[in-house]
Amino acid sequence: MSKIERGERELRKVDLLVEIAGYLKVTVGDLLGQPVLLEDEDPEAQDIPAVRDALMSPRRLSRVLFARRGDTAVVPRHVAVFAEQTWSDFQSGRIGLVVKALPGLIESAQALEELDEPASRWAVSARIHHLAASTLSKIGESDLAWLAAERAMHAADRSADPLVLASAARAGTHALLAAGRYEEAIELGSSAAEWLRQDMIADDPSAISLLGMLHLRVGVAAARHDDRSTANDHLRLAEELADILDGDGNYWQTAFGPTNVRLHQVSIALDLGDVAYVVDHADDVDTTAVPVERGACHRIDMAKALSLVAEDERALAFLLEAEGQAPQLVRHSATVRQTVKALQRRAPSTGQASSPLMALAERCRAVG
Known part of the structure:
Protein backbone atom coordinates (compact mmCIF):
# COMPACT_ATOMS: atom_id res chain seq x y z
CA MET A 1 0.00 0.00 0.00
CA ASP A 284 -4.18 -3.01 -35.27
CA VAL A 285 -7.59 -1.34 -34.91
CA ASP A 286 -8.69 1.34 -37.39
CA THR A 287 -10.98 3.69 -35.45
CA THR A 288 -12.10 5.87 -38.35
CA ALA A 289 -15.47 4.08 -38.48
CA VAL A 290 -16.42 4.86 -34.86
CA PRO A 291 -17.20 8.17 -33.12
CA VAL A 292 -14.35 10.37 -31.91
CA GLU A 293 -15.02 9.53 -28.26
CA ARG A 294 -14.45 5.82 -28.87
CA GLY A 295 -11.26 6.41 -30.82
CA ALA A 296 -9.88 8.72 -28.14
CA CYS A 297 -10.68 6.23 -25.37
CA HIS A 298 -8.86 3.53 -27.34
CA ARG A 299 -5.76 5.71 -27.59
CA ILE A 300 -5.92 6.38 -23.85
CA ASP A 301 -5.99 2.62 -23.25
CA MET A 302 -3.03 2.14 -25.58
CA ALA A 303 -1.06 4.84 -23.78
CA LYS A 304 -1.73 3.20 -20.43
CA ALA A 305 -0.55 -0.19 -21.69
CA LEU A 306 2.59 1.27 -23.28
CA SER A 307 3.36 3.14 -20.07
CA LEU A 308 3.17 -0.11 -18.12
CA VAL A 309 5.99 -1.54 -20.26
CA ALA A 310 7.94 1.75 -20.20
CA GLU A 311 7.47 2.54 -23.90
CA ASP A 312 7.10 6.15 -22.87
CA GLU A 313 7.56 7.90 -26.21
CA ARG A 314 4.84 5.82 -27.86
CA ALA A 315 2.59 6.29 -24.83
CA LEU A 316 2.95 10.08 -24.99
CA ALA A 317 2.30 10.03 -28.74
CA PHE A 318 -0.97 8.16 -28.20
CA LEU A 319 -2.03 10.63 -25.50
CA LEU A 320 -1.28 13.65 -27.67
CA GLU A 321 -3.14 12.07 -30.57
CA ALA A 322 -6.14 11.44 -28.31
CA GLU A 323 -5.97 15.01 -27.05
CA GLY A 324 -5.97 16.26 -30.61
CA GLN A 325 -9.19 14.34 -31.21
CA ALA A 326 -11.01 15.05 -27.95
CA PRO A 327 -9.15 17.55 -25.74
CA GLN A 328 -11.86 17.87 -23.08
CA LEU A 329 -12.14 14.11 -22.70
CA VAL A 330 -8.39 13.67 -22.29
CA ARG A 331 -7.89 16.57 -19.91
CA HIS A 332 -10.51 15.29 -17.49
CA SER A 333 -9.58 11.60 -17.56
CA ALA A 334 -8.28 9.95 -14.40
CA THR A 335 -6.59 7.28 -16.53
CA VAL A 336 -4.72 9.97 -18.45
CA ARG A 337 -3.57 11.63 -15.23
CA GLN A 338 -2.30 8.32 -13.87
CA THR A 339 -0.47 7.57 -17.09
CA VAL A 340 1.07 11.04 -17.32
CA LYS A 341 2.31 10.80 -13.73
CA ALA A 342 3.94 7.45 -14.51
CA LEU A 343 5.65 8.96 -17.55
CA GLN A 344 6.86 11.92 -15.50
CA ARG A 345 8.49 9.69 -12.90
CA ARG A 346 10.70 8.20 -15.60
CA ALA A 347 11.31 11.38 -17.57
CA PRO A 348 14.77 13.01 -17.38
CA SER A 349 14.77 16.02 -15.10
CA THR A 350 16.69 18.25 -17.53
CA GLY A 351 14.48 20.23 -19.87
CA GLN A 352 11.30 18.77 -18.39
CA ALA A 353 9.71 22.16 -17.66
CA SER A 354 9.37 22.94 -21.37
CA SER A 355 8.69 19.41 -22.60
CA PRO A 356 5.49 18.25 -24.36
CA LEU A 357 4.96 15.85 -21.44
CA MET A 358 5.02 18.65 -18.85
CA ALA A 359 2.70 20.75 -20.99
CA LEU A 360 0.23 17.86 -21.18
CA ALA A 361 0.57 17.28 -17.43
CA GLU A 362 -0.40 20.87 -16.78
CA ARG A 363 -3.38 20.70 -19.14
CA CYS A 364 -4.77 17.57 -17.47
CA ARG A 365 -3.89 18.64 -13.90
CA ALA A 366 -1.36 15.90 -13.32
CA VAL A 367 1.07 18.31 -11.63
CA GLY A 368 0.97 20.37 -8.48
Whole structure:
Protein backbone atom coordinates (compact mmCIF):
# COMPACT_ATOMS: atom_id res chain seq x y z
CA MET A 1 0.00 0.00 0.00
CA SER A 2 2.77 2.44 0.90
CA LYS A 3 4.52 1.75 -2.43
CA ILE A 4 1.35 2.66 -4.31
CA GLU A 5 0.98 5.85 -2.27
CA ARG A 6 4.56 6.85 -3.11
CA GLY A 7 4.09 6.05 -6.79
CA GLU A 8 6.67 3.21 -6.67
CA ARG A 9 4.16 0.59 -7.78
CA GLU A 10 1.69 0.97 -10.62
CA LEU A 11 -1.83 -0.43 -10.55
CA ARG A 12 -2.06 -2.76 -13.51
CA LYS A 13 -5.46 -4.31 -12.75
CA VAL A 14 -8.68 -2.57 -11.85
CA ASP A 15 -9.79 -5.18 -9.32
CA LEU A 16 -6.81 -4.24 -7.10
CA LEU A 17 -7.88 -0.61 -7.26
CA VAL A 18 -11.37 -1.59 -6.11
CA GLU A 19 -9.92 -3.69 -3.29
CA ILE A 20 -7.83 -0.75 -2.07
CA ALA A 21 -10.82 1.61 -2.29
CA GLY A 22 -12.85 -0.83 -0.21
CA TYR A 23 -10.08 -1.11 2.37
CA LEU A 24 -9.93 2.67 2.68
CA LYS A 25 -13.74 2.96 2.65
CA VAL A 26 -13.75 5.43 -0.25
CA THR A 27 -15.03 5.29 -3.82
CA VAL A 28 -12.82 4.48 -6.77
CA GLY A 29 -13.33 8.06 -7.95
CA ASP A 30 -12.09 9.41 -4.62
CA LEU A 31 -9.01 7.21 -4.84
CA LEU A 32 -8.20 8.43 -8.35
CA GLY A 33 -8.66 12.07 -7.44
CA GLN A 34 -11.32 12.90 -10.02
CA PRO A 35 -11.85 16.61 -10.77
CA VAL A 36 -14.91 18.24 -9.24
CA LEU A 37 -15.26 21.06 -11.76
CA LEU A 38 -15.15 20.66 -15.49
CA GLU A 39 -13.53 23.41 -17.48
CA ASP A 40 -14.68 24.36 -20.95
CA GLU A 41 -13.47 26.85 -23.51
CA ASP A 42 -16.53 28.97 -22.67
CA PRO A 43 -15.88 30.87 -19.39
CA GLU A 44 -19.64 31.09 -18.84
CA ALA A 45 -20.11 27.33 -19.11
CA GLN A 46 -21.91 25.59 -16.29
CA ASP A 47 -20.10 22.88 -14.38
CA ILE A 48 -20.82 19.80 -12.33
CA PRO A 49 -22.46 21.65 -9.40
CA ALA A 50 -25.08 22.94 -11.84
CA VAL A 51 -25.78 19.38 -12.98
CA ARG A 52 -26.01 18.30 -9.33
CA ASP A 53 -28.51 21.08 -8.62
CA ALA A 54 -30.68 19.96 -11.54
CA LEU A 55 -30.63 16.31 -10.48
CA MET A 56 -31.34 17.13 -6.83
CA SER A 57 -33.98 19.80 -7.35
CA PRO A 58 -36.72 19.57 -4.68
CA ARG A 59 -39.26 19.78 -7.52
CA ARG A 60 -38.51 16.11 -8.15
CA LEU A 61 -39.87 15.15 -4.75
CA SER A 62 -43.51 16.14 -5.24
CA ARG A 63 -45.68 17.05 -8.23
CA VAL A 64 -48.35 18.32 -5.82
CA LEU A 65 -46.13 20.74 -3.92
CA PHE A 66 -44.33 21.97 -7.01
CA ALA A 67 -47.00 21.96 -9.69
CA ARG A 68 -45.83 23.81 -12.79
CA ARG A 69 -47.77 26.71 -14.23
CA GLY A 70 -49.04 26.53 -17.78
CA ASP A 71 -46.61 29.15 -19.05
CA THR A 72 -43.64 26.86 -18.33
CA ALA A 73 -44.75 24.06 -20.65
CA VAL A 74 -42.07 22.42 -22.79
CA VAL A 75 -42.37 21.06 -26.32
CA PRO A 76 -41.33 17.38 -26.35
CA ARG A 77 -40.17 17.50 -29.97
CA HIS A 78 -37.86 20.44 -29.31
CA VAL A 79 -36.38 18.80 -26.22
CA ALA A 80 -35.79 15.57 -28.14
CA VAL A 81 -33.91 17.39 -30.90
CA PHE A 82 -31.71 19.23 -28.39
CA ALA A 83 -31.01 15.96 -26.57
CA GLU A 84 -29.88 14.26 -29.78
CA GLN A 85 -27.64 17.21 -30.63
CA THR A 86 -26.04 16.92 -27.20
CA TRP A 87 -25.57 13.18 -27.70
CA SER A 88 -23.66 14.09 -30.85
CA ASP A 89 -21.42 16.38 -28.78
CA PHE A 90 -20.78 13.51 -26.36
CA GLN A 91 -19.74 11.14 -29.12
CA SER A 92 -17.50 13.85 -30.55
CA GLY A 93 -15.68 14.06 -27.22
CA ARG A 94 -16.95 17.57 -26.45
CA ILE A 95 -17.63 16.77 -22.81
CA GLY A 96 -17.59 20.40 -21.69
CA LEU A 97 -20.42 21.26 -24.08
CA VAL A 98 -22.41 18.30 -22.82
CA VAL A 99 -21.99 19.34 -19.18
CA LYS A 100 -23.03 22.86 -20.13
CA ALA A 101 -26.24 21.53 -21.72
CA LEU A 102 -27.14 18.95 -19.07
CA PRO A 103 -28.75 21.21 -16.41
CA GLY A 104 -31.27 22.59 -18.88
CA LEU A 105 -31.91 19.18 -20.41
CA ILE A 106 -32.48 17.56 -17.02
CA GLU A 107 -34.91 20.30 -16.01
CA SER A 108 -36.72 19.89 -19.34
CA ALA A 109 -36.91 16.13 -18.78
CA GLN A 110 -38.57 16.70 -15.43
CA ALA A 111 -41.05 19.10 -17.03
CA LEU A 112 -41.83 16.50 -19.70
CA GLU A 113 -42.55 13.87 -17.06
CA GLU A 114 -45.13 16.19 -15.51
CA LEU A 115 -47.12 16.40 -18.76
CA ASP A 116 -50.10 14.14 -19.37
CA GLU A 117 -49.00 13.40 -22.94
CA PRO A 118 -47.49 12.44 -25.32
CA ALA A 119 -46.38 8.95 -24.33
CA SER A 120 -43.00 9.63 -25.95
CA ARG A 121 -42.12 12.04 -23.13
CA TRP A 122 -40.85 9.14 -21.03
CA ALA A 123 -38.54 7.96 -23.79
CA VAL A 124 -37.08 11.46 -24.16
CA SER A 125 -36.53 11.73 -20.41
CA ALA A 126 -34.84 8.33 -20.36
CA ARG A 127 -32.48 9.34 -23.15
CA ILE A 128 -31.55 12.60 -21.38
CA HIS A 129 -30.83 10.87 -18.09
CA HIS A 130 -28.88 8.15 -19.94
CA LEU A 131 -26.71 10.89 -21.43
CA ALA A 132 -26.24 12.41 -17.99
CA ALA A 133 -25.26 9.06 -16.49
CA SER A 134 -22.77 8.32 -19.27
CA THR A 135 -21.18 11.77 -19.04
CA LEU A 136 -20.96 11.79 -15.25
CA SER A 137 -19.48 8.28 -15.29
CA LYS A 138 -16.87 9.42 -17.80
CA ILE A 139 -15.61 12.19 -15.53
CA GLY A 140 -15.75 10.21 -12.29
CA GLU A 141 -18.93 11.59 -10.69
CA SER A 142 -20.14 8.09 -9.83
CA ASP A 143 -22.76 9.06 -7.22
CA LEU A 144 -24.45 11.54 -9.54
CA ALA A 145 -24.13 9.05 -12.40
CA TRP A 146 -26.04 6.48 -10.38
CA LEU A 147 -28.76 9.01 -9.60
CA ALA A 148 -29.09 9.87 -13.30
CA ALA A 149 -29.11 6.18 -14.26
CA GLU A 150 -31.88 5.45 -11.76
CA ARG A 151 -33.93 8.27 -13.29
CA ALA A 152 -33.25 6.87 -16.76
CA MET A 153 -34.46 3.41 -15.72
CA HIS A 154 -37.58 4.84 -14.06
CA ALA A 155 -38.52 6.80 -17.18
CA ALA A 156 -37.71 3.82 -19.41
CA ASP A 157 -40.02 1.59 -17.38
CA ARG A 158 -42.82 4.10 -17.94
CA SER A 159 -42.10 4.33 -21.67
CA ALA A 160 -43.16 0.71 -22.31
CA ASP A 161 -40.53 0.58 -25.07
CA PRO A 162 -38.08 -2.34 -24.83
CA LEU A 163 -35.36 -0.45 -26.70
CA VAL A 164 -35.62 2.52 -24.35
CA LEU A 165 -35.33 0.20 -21.36
CA ALA A 166 -32.36 -1.66 -22.83
CA SER A 167 -30.62 1.64 -23.52
CA ALA A 168 -31.29 2.87 -19.98
CA ALA A 169 -29.91 -0.38 -18.58
CA ARG A 170 -26.72 0.33 -20.48
CA ALA A 171 -26.57 3.67 -18.64
CA GLY A 172 -26.97 1.76 -15.39
CA THR A 173 -23.95 -0.39 -16.19
CA HIS A 174 -21.91 2.77 -16.87
CA ALA A 175 -22.80 4.14 -13.44
CA LEU A 176 -22.10 0.87 -11.65
CA LEU A 177 -18.76 0.47 -13.41
CA ALA A 178 -17.80 4.02 -12.43
CA ALA A 179 -18.59 3.19 -8.81
CA GLY A 180 -16.55 -0.02 -8.91
CA ARG A 181 -19.64 -2.19 -8.39
CA TYR A 182 -18.74 -4.80 -10.95
CA GLU A 183 -20.89 -7.68 -9.74
CA GLU A 184 -23.96 -5.44 -9.84
CA ALA A 185 -23.03 -4.24 -13.34
CA ILE A 186 -22.79 -7.87 -14.47
CA GLU A 187 -26.20 -8.62 -12.94
CA LEU A 188 -27.91 -5.61 -14.51
CA GLY A 189 -26.35 -6.01 -17.94
CA SER A 190 -26.98 -9.75 -18.07
CA SER A 191 -30.60 -9.38 -16.96
CA ALA A 192 -31.25 -6.65 -19.51
CA ALA A 193 -29.60 -8.64 -22.30
CA GLU A 194 -31.63 -11.76 -21.54
CA TRP A 195 -34.85 -9.75 -21.34
CA LEU A 196 -34.17 -7.91 -24.61
CA ARG A 197 -33.21 -11.10 -26.43
CA GLN A 198 -36.62 -12.58 -25.65
CA ASP A 199 -38.53 -9.42 -26.59
CA MET A 200 -36.62 -8.10 -29.60
CA ILE A 201 -37.67 -8.20 -33.23
CA ALA A 202 -35.36 -10.42 -35.25
CA ASP A 203 -32.92 -8.58 -37.53
CA ASP A 204 -33.77 -5.18 -36.02
CA PRO A 205 -30.41 -3.35 -36.17
CA SER A 206 -31.34 -1.12 -33.22
CA ALA A 207 -32.13 -4.09 -30.99
CA ILE A 208 -29.06 -5.97 -32.19
CA SER A 209 -26.87 -2.96 -31.43
CA LEU A 210 -28.29 -2.45 -27.95
CA LEU A 211 -28.02 -6.15 -27.16
CA GLY A 212 -24.45 -6.20 -28.41
CA MET A 213 -23.51 -3.22 -26.27
CA LEU A 214 -25.05 -4.81 -23.19
CA HIS A 215 -22.86 -7.86 -23.76
CA LEU A 216 -19.81 -5.62 -24.16
CA ARG A 217 -20.60 -3.78 -20.92
CA VAL A 218 -20.98 -7.08 -19.09
CA GLY A 219 -17.67 -8.17 -20.59
CA VAL A 220 -15.97 -5.05 -19.23
CA ALA A 221 -17.54 -5.54 -15.80
CA ALA A 222 -16.46 -9.18 -15.72
CA ALA A 223 -12.90 -8.29 -16.71
CA ARG A 224 -12.68 -5.68 -13.96
CA HIS A 225 -14.04 -8.31 -11.58
CA ASP A 226 -11.20 -10.59 -12.77
CA ASP A 227 -13.65 -13.09 -14.29
CA ARG A 228 -11.92 -13.99 -17.54
CA SER A 229 -14.36 -16.73 -18.54
CA THR A 230 -17.45 -14.51 -18.28
CA ALA A 231 -15.69 -11.65 -20.04
CA ASN A 232 -14.74 -13.88 -22.97
CA ASP A 233 -18.24 -15.38 -23.16
CA HIS A 234 -19.84 -11.96 -23.53
CA LEU A 235 -17.21 -10.80 -25.99
CA ARG A 236 -18.05 -13.82 -28.13
CA LEU A 237 -21.79 -13.08 -27.97
CA ALA A 238 -21.16 -9.46 -28.94
CA GLU A 239 -18.96 -10.55 -31.84
CA GLU A 240 -21.70 -12.85 -33.14
CA LEU A 241 -24.20 -9.97 -33.05
CA ALA A 242 -21.76 -7.61 -34.78
CA ASP A 243 -21.39 -10.12 -37.60
CA ILE A 244 -25.15 -9.89 -38.22
CA LEU A 245 -24.92 -6.15 -38.89
CA ASP A 246 -23.74 -4.83 -42.22
CA GLY A 247 -20.62 -3.13 -40.91
CA ASP A 248 -20.28 -0.51 -38.19
CA GLY A 249 -23.33 1.49 -37.15
CA ASN A 250 -24.43 3.96 -34.53
CA TYR A 251 -27.98 2.96 -33.69
CA TRP A 252 -29.05 4.52 -30.38
CA GLN A 253 -25.60 6.07 -30.07
CA THR A 254 -24.08 2.64 -29.47
CA ALA A 255 -21.37 2.82 -32.16
CA PHE A 256 -21.87 -0.95 -32.21
CA GLY A 257 -20.30 -3.09 -34.87
CA PRO A 258 -17.17 -5.13 -35.57
CA THR A 259 -14.83 -2.21 -34.84
CA ASN A 260 -16.31 -1.47 -31.43
CA VAL A 261 -16.10 -5.15 -30.54
CA ARG A 262 -12.40 -5.13 -31.42
CA LEU A 263 -11.87 -2.00 -29.33
CA HIS A 264 -13.51 -3.74 -26.38
CA GLN A 265 -11.37 -6.84 -26.92
CA VAL A 266 -8.32 -4.66 -26.41
CA SER A 267 -9.68 -2.72 -23.42
CA ILE A 268 -10.91 -5.91 -21.74
CA ALA A 269 -7.48 -7.48 -22.23
CA LEU A 270 -5.99 -4.45 -20.50
CA ASP A 271 -8.43 -4.78 -17.59
CA LEU A 272 -7.47 -8.45 -17.29
CA GLY A 273 -3.80 -7.54 -17.09
CA ASP A 274 -2.84 -8.86 -20.55
CA VAL A 275 -0.59 -5.88 -21.19
CA ALA A 276 1.67 -7.64 -23.68
CA TYR A 277 -1.33 -8.51 -25.87
CA VAL A 278 -2.53 -4.92 -25.82
CA VAL A 279 0.91 -3.56 -26.73
CA ASP A 280 1.28 -6.05 -29.57
CA HIS A 281 -2.09 -4.98 -31.01
CA ALA A 282 -1.78 -1.25 -30.32
CA ASP A 283 -1.88 -0.28 -33.99
CA ASP A 284 -4.18 -3.01 -35.27
CA VAL A 285 -7.59 -1.34 -34.91
CA ASP A 286 -8.69 1.34 -37.39
CA THR A 287 -10.98 3.69 -35.45
CA THR A 288 -12.10 5.87 -38.35
CA ALA A 289 -15.47 4.08 -38.48
CA VAL A 290 -16.42 4.86 -34.86
CA PRO A 291 -17.20 8.17 -33.12
CA VAL A 292 -14.35 10.37 -31.91
CA GLU A 293 -15.02 9.53 -28.26
CA ARG A 294 -14.45 5.82 -28.87
CA GLY A 295 -11.26 6.41 -30.82
CA ALA A 296 -9.88 8.72 -28.14
CA CYS A 297 -10.68 6.23 -25.37
CA HIS A 298 -8.86 3.53 -27.34
CA ARG A 299 -5.76 5.71 -27.59
CA ILE A 300 -5.92 6.38 -23.85
CA ASP A 301 -5.99 2.62 -23.25
CA MET A 302 -3.03 2.14 -25.58
CA ALA A 303 -1.06 4.84 -23.78
CA LYS A 304 -1.73 3.20 -20.43
CA ALA A 305 -0.55 -0.19 -21.69
CA LEU A 306 2.59 1.27 -23.28
CA SER A 307 3.36 3.14 -20.07
CA LEU A 308 3.17 -0.11 -18.12
CA VAL A 309 5.99 -1.54 -20.26
CA ALA A 310 7.94 1.75 -20.20
CA GLU A 311 7.47 2.54 -23.90
CA ASP A 312 7.10 6.15 -22.87
CA GLU A 313 7.56 7.90 -26.21
CA ARG A 314 4.84 5.82 -27.86
CA ALA A 315 2.59 6.29 -24.83
CA LEU A 316 2.95 10.08 -24.99
CA ALA A 317 2.30 10.03 -28.74
CA PHE A 318 -0.97 8.16 -28.20
CA LEU A 319 -2.03 10.63 -25.50
CA LEU A 320 -1.28 13.65 -27.67
CA GLU A 321 -3.14 12.07 -30.57
CA ALA A 322 -6.14 11.44 -28.31
CA GLU A 323 -5.97 15.01 -27.05
CA GLY A 324 -5.97 16.26 -30.61
CA GLN A 325 -9.19 14.34 -31.21
CA ALA A 326 -11.01 15.05 -27.95
CA PRO A 327 -9.15 17.55 -25.74
CA GLN A 328 -11.86 17.87 -23.08
CA LEU A 329 -12.14 14.11 -22.70
CA VAL A 330 -8.39 13.67 -22.29
CA ARG A 331 -7.89 16.57 -19.91
CA HIS A 332 -10.51 15.29 -17.49
CA SER A 333 -9.58 11.60 -17.56
CA ALA A 334 -8.28 9.95 -14.40
CA THR A 335 -6.59 7.28 -16.53
CA VAL A 336 -4.72 9.97 -18.45
CA ARG A 337 -3.57 11.63 -15.23
CA GLN A 338 -2.30 8.32 -13.87
CA THR A 339 -0.47 7.57 -17.09
CA VAL A 340 1.07 11.04 -17.32
CA LYS A 341 2.31 10.80 -13.73
CA ALA A 342 3.94 7.45 -14.51
CA LEU A 343 5.65 8.96 -17.55
CA GLN A 344 6.86 11.92 -15.50
CA ARG A 345 8.49 9.69 -12.90
CA ARG A 346 10.70 8.20 -15.60
CA ALA A 347 11.31 11.38 -17.57
CA PRO A 348 14.77 13.01 -17.38
CA SER A 349 14.77 16.02 -15.10
CA THR A 350 16.69 18.25 -17.53
CA GLY A 351 14.48 20.23 -19.87
CA GLN A 352 11.30 18.77 -18.39
CA ALA A 353 9.71 22.16 -17.66
CA SER A 354 9.37 22.94 -21.37
CA SER A 355 8.69 19.41 -22.60
CA PRO A 356 5.49 18.25 -24.36
CA LEU A 357 4.96 15.85 -21.44
CA MET A 358 5.02 18.65 -18.85
CA ALA A 359 2.70 20.75 -20.99
CA LEU A 360 0.23 17.86 -21.18
CA ALA A 361 0.57 17.28 -17.43
CA GLU A 362 -0.40 20.87 -16.78
CA ARG A 363 -3.38 20.70 -19.14
CA CYS A 364 -4.77 17.57 -17.47
CA ARG A 365 -3.89 18.64 -13.90
CA ALA A 366 -1.36 15.90 -13.32
CA VAL A 367 1.07 18.31 -11.63
CA GLY A 368 0.97 20.37 -8.48
